[in-house]
Amino acid sequence: MLFAVLCTDKPNALQLRMDTRPEHIAFIDELNAKGGLAFAGPFLDDAGKPNGSLVVIRAETIEEARAIAAADPYAKAGLFAQVDIRPWNWVFNKPEA
Template sequence: MLFAFLCQDKPDALQVRMDTRPEHVAYLNDLNASGKLAFAGPFLGDDGKPTGSLVVVKAETIEEARQIAQNDPYAKAGLFASVDVKAWNWVFNNPEA
């Protein structure tokens, strides 16, 4: 089952994002290697700078997905003002469909 993480950065938290990015990328690479990452990337503001993240993972339950979200180094660093975890159905352009 797929779950989307809709993550909104705290205001003025760009430096936290940049400082934590290497650990975040390593975490996503590990998720990808384990087959749990579907895709991910930042939301961008009008100035082109990151304002949040969209991460889609494969998990058995929403509890597992929430645990994956909580273990993200960005979350642990306090980058996010909010994280919504939602079950998601990839209908169009799904390479696995």
């Protein structure tokens, strides 16, 4: 099952994001290697700077999706003001289709 993890950064947290980025990228790479990542990328503000994240993951349950999201170094560093996790159905332009 797919879950969309929608994250909003805390205000003025760009430096924290940049400082934590190498660990976050390693986490995402490992998740991808294990088959748990569908796709991911940052949301951008009006200046084109990252201010949140969209990570779509494969998990069996919402609890597993929450555990994966909580293990992200960005989450552990306290980057996010808000995290919303929702079951998601990839219908259009799905690579496997």
